[in-house]
Amino acid sequence: MNWTSLHIFYFDNNKELLVKCIYNMYLNNFFDKFFYINYWDGGPHIRLRIANITKNEKEIIIKTIQKFIQENPSLSKISEKDYLITSNNFADKENSEILELQKNNTILEIEYKPEIDKYLNNEGVHISEDIFFISSLNSLTYLKNSPNKEMVYMHSLQFANYILKYFLNTKQTVLFLKEYERYWHSFSNSDIKSTKLIRIPHKKFAEFDDPFSKIKANFTHSEQMGFIFNYIHLTNNRLGIKPFEEAILSSILTKFWGDEYENKSNK
Incomplete structure (x- = not known):
């Protein structure tokens, strides 16, 4: 499958851009298959990947996005200093390089490089791309x-519960969530202790x-753990959930499943 990758730098809240422009283009048959993620490197932007489009179709898509941005420009400003502080924090945790700050309200076409190391092989990448499309929709x-x-948080928790129940039993889920929670708490600036046990x-x-x-x-149990982690996180990302919020949600999930496991153990 041939993917076109557009990086849309838009420093304000991008929900309207996603829903009223990108999603609307999909509904109006500008393209058939796509996925997106929100990203920080080079400044806040949407990475939009679109499958199997012609050069002419790509130009129409870019012009449509540019028109939306011209009519609804992002007015936020990010200083080089603030960008470097944020970028250094993320780069250290993700072991990645820092790109220079890009201009707001711009679109760059940058080659899409499938993360074969993360998804293990071409089959893992292709299946994951199908999941990314479904997740984006x-x-x-x-x-x-x-x-x-609050509704977005609940949708996130419900999706996480669905995928965990699909792949894992209760004990396996509790063990998985301990690592998931530990990872996301490294992105939080404060100790999270006050999350309540809620019904999901x-x-x-x-x-x-x-x-x-x-x-x-097609993949072993241990390999599936990496897929589950990424699918939960990337769906949260698409919903606009920030890393510090994911830390809170991870604590809620851990308490929910810990209570489930305790109840089953006592029966």
Whole structure:
């Protein structure tokens, strides 16, 4: 599959850009398959990957995004100093290099390089790209209804519960979440102790079942752990959830599943 990768630098809240421009283009058949992530390197931007489009289609897509940005420009400013502070923090944790700050309200076409090391082989990458597409559609369909922050958090928790129950038993989930929580707490500037045990109603995400079954069939249990981690995180990312918020959600999940495990053990 041939992917075009557009990095859309937009320093303000990008929800309207995602829903009213990118999602609207998909609904109007500008392209068939895509996925996106929110990213920080070079300044806040959307990395939009679009499959199998022609040069002419790409030009139309870029012009459509540019028109939206011209009519709804990002007015936020980021100083080089503030950017370096944020970038150094993320780069240290992700073991990555820092790119120079890009100009706000601009679009760069940058080659898409599949993360084969992260997804183990070409098959893992291709299945994951299917999941990224489904995740992007699920996130944008949800965000277009303008949910408040608490509703977005619950959607995130429900998706996490769905994927955890699909792949793992209760004991395995508790062990997984301890590591997941530890990782995300490294992105928080404060010690998170006050999260409450809450009820997380079941919600079905059946559109993921087919690619999930392929991951389950083709990769070992230990390999699946990495996939699960990334799928939860990237869906949170698409919902606009920041790393410090993911730290809080990880604590809620850990308490929820710890209580589940304790209840089962006492029966």
